[in-house]
Amino acid sequence: MLAAGTTAHVAVFAASYGLWGVFLGATTPVLTGLISREAAAHRQGHILGVVQSTTQAASMAGVALGGLVTETAGASAVFPIVSVMYLVSCGLLLRVRRS
Numbered sequence: 335m336l337a338a339g340t341t342a343h344v345a346v347f348a349a350s351y352g353l354w355g356v357f358l359g360a361t362t363p364v365l366t367g368l369i370s371r372e373a374a375a376h377r378q379g380h381i382l383g384v385v386q387s388t389t390q391a392a393s394m395a396g397v398a399l400g401g402l403v404t405e406t407a408g409a410s411a412v413f414p415i416v417s418v419m420y421l422v423s424c425g426l427l428l429r430v431r432r433s
Contacts, residue, residue, distance in 0.1 A: 362389075 341347055366385060373381040403412050 341350070366382070369385055370378060370382055400412055400416075403415055407415075
């Protein structure tokens, strides 16, 4: 994402977003499948509903936050902020996995 936000070349921007789409498209079904497998049979529908609701809420929050950042700090600030948020998320995930 940082490459997409810092480049002036359309091809690099498009390739970065294409690669991100591939990663997102590959991981989301896998994660949903893992969650489904770990859920008890009688709770599976509820758990998958929560997963889908959370995914959609996160998408809406991301769009709203991106609009807020764009309005307050300018469009050039969006990609670096998103990159930092991804790094923080990865750090938190690694910390949770180790505990």
